Amino acid sequence: MDSSPIELFGRSSSEPLSLREVTARLHPEDNVAIAKRSLQAGLVLQTTSGRKLAVQQLVPAGHKIALREIGAGDAVRRYGQTIGFAREPISPGQHVHSHNVGLKDFSRDYAFCQDARPTAYIPEADRRSFMGFQRASGRVGTRNTIAVIGSVNCSAHGCHEITRHFTAERLASYPNVDEVIALTHDEGCGGVHSGTRDYAMLQRTLAGMARHPNVGATVLVGLGCEINQLNDLIERQQLDDETAVAPELVSLVIQDLGGIGPTVQAGIAAIDDLLPAVNAVQRSSQPVSELTIALECGGSDSWSGITANPLVGLVSDALIRQGGTVVLAETPEVYGVEHLLTRRAISPEVGQKLLDKIDWWQAYLRDRGVEFDNNPGPGNKAGGLSNIVEKSLGAIVKSGSTNLVDVYDYAEQIERRGFVFMDTPGYDPVSVTGMVAGGCNLVLFTTGRGSVFGFKPAPSIKISTNSPTFERMPGDMDFDAGRVLEKDGSLETLAAELFDLIVDVASGAPSRSEAQNVGTLEFVPWRSGPIV
Secondary structure, three states: OOOOHHHHHOOOOOOOEEHHHHEEOOOOOOOEEEEOOOEOOOOEEEOOOOOEEEOOOOEOOOOEEEOOOEOOOOEEEEOOEEEEEEOOOEOOOOEEOOOOEEOOOOOOOOOOOOOOOOOOOOOHHHOOEEEEEEOOOOOEEOOOEEEEEEOOHHHHHHHHHHHHOOOHHHHOOOOOOOEEEEEOOOOOOOOOOOOOHHHHHHHHHHHHHHOOOOEEEEEEEEOOOOOOOHHHHHHHOOOOOOOOOOOOEEEEEHHHHOOHHHHHHHHHHHHHHHHHHHHOOOOEEEEHHHOEEEEEEOOOOOOOOOOHHHHHHHHHHHHHHOOOEEEEOOHHHOOOOHHHHHOOEOOHHHHHHHHHHHHHHHHHHHHOOOOHHHOOOHHHHHOOOOOHHHHHHHHHHHHOOOOEEEEEOOOOOOOOOEEEEEOOOOOHHHHHHHHHHOOOOEEEEEEOOOOOOOOOOOOEEEEEOOHHHHHHOOOOOOEEHHHHHOOOOOHHHHHHHHHHHHHHHHOOOOOHHHHOOOOOOOOOOOOOOOOO
16 A cells, blocks of 8 residues: 555656546545555646646655645645645645644534435345344344453452353353353442442443343352442342343352352352353344444544445445444544534434533543544554544444434443434443443444454454555454455445345354454443542
C-alpha cells in the first residue's frame, strides 16, 4: 500500500496519471480526494476534464490531497460533509491533514426524523437462518458457555482458577458446551459506590453477562466485604428469576467458604453439576432475526469509511430487513455528525435522547480538561484521519441507512429490533463490553491499522479495511474489505460474502480471535467516576 505510483504503474513521473486511477473522490462537493497509493511530489495527475494537478509533497496512501484552492478558514469537505477548516491557504495538490486542518464548532441541522423511511422487511418465509441455542427465555445464543463472573477484582484470581480446571479434554464429554470462561474486572470496590452511576452500570453489566443468550449457566464469585455485594446484585438485577438465567445461577463468597482454595473447589463442583443441563441444549435452526450484532471499529484509518464500514452498513441494512438488530455505539465517535443520525430517528424523542448523550459527554470531557478531538489516536492519524469529525463520518456508516429506533444507556438490555444506539466510550473493550452486556450475540469489528480484538462469549468477526493489513495479519483478520478498491470489487458482492460468514460464525464456526483463545481479558466495564 505504500508503493510509489512510479513503481506501481510503471510510468515516468513526467507522464500524467488519471486522478481517478490513483485517488478516490467520495462526493462531488468534496474539495479533497483520498490517495489510493502514496503520491510522490512532482507527480502530475489529470482530471476527467483534462485539468492537470501537480502533487506538491508526499501524500501517503489513505491521506487527503487538495483538489482545488482552499482559503484560510474555508471548510474542508469529505463525504460531502465538513470535516474541518483550513488553518492556512491550501493549494491544489497539497497534502491535507491535521497540520493544515483545524476543528471548530459549526452549526448542524438536526432535522429530527427528516430521513426516516419505512423499512422494507423481507417476508418471514424468505428469511435466512442459522444454527443457534434457544434459551428458556426465548432468546437465542450463538455460543453455549458457562460463565464464572467476579463481583469484584478481589475474586478475579479465584474465577480464573475455577475455569482453568475445565480444559478441552475435560469438556470432551459435553460436545454442546463451547467452554467455561472467566469474566473478571478491576471494579466492584474503591471506585464503585452504592447508589452511584458507576455502581448501577457495573451491576447492569454483570447481570447482562449472567443472563446473556450465549451463556447457559453462571457462577458468581465475590470476596464478601466489597461494595458490590452479590446478594444486592442478584436482588437488584432480579437474577434469581428462574427465567432470567438458564438453567441455574450459583453464587460463591470467598470469605464465607474459607478462602480461595475452598472456593475454587466449590466452583468446580458447581460447574460439574451444571454441565449436563447446559450440554442438553443443542443447536437448532433459528431465524437470523435473532441476531443482535454489535458494530465496532478500532485502529481505524482513512479507508474505514470507504470500504469496511460501508460494507458493514449494507450488511446492517440486510439484517434489519430480515428482522434483526444492529447496535452502533462509541458516543465520542459520532460527535460532529450526530445530525446525520437524528435525521434517521423514528421520533423527535429518540433524536433528543441521542443529543442528550452528546451533551453529557461534552460536560464530562470539559470537566476533565479533555476534548472530543483528543479521540483520534496516533494510528488513526497515521492512517489519514485528521480529526474526530472525519473519523465520526466514517464510523457511523456502519449503521447503514435504516431508521434509528432507540437510544440505550450503557449495558442496558436492548429490547427494540432494528438499528439502535448505545451510549459507550470509544475505547474498544469498554464499548463492546457494554453492547454485549446489552444482549449482542455477535460482534462486527472493522479495523484499518490491524486489531487483535476478541470478546467472549460473543464471537468477534474482524474486517480489514485494506488488503495489506489483511495479508499482514492473516491469523487475526476474518474478512478483507480492501477488495472493494479492486477494479472488480463490489460492495454488494462482498456484503453477500460477509453475510454468509456471519451465518457460519453464528452457527459455530470459530472466528479468528476464538481460534487463538482471545476474548476474556477484553471484558472491561465502564467506570466514569473517581477511585477513592
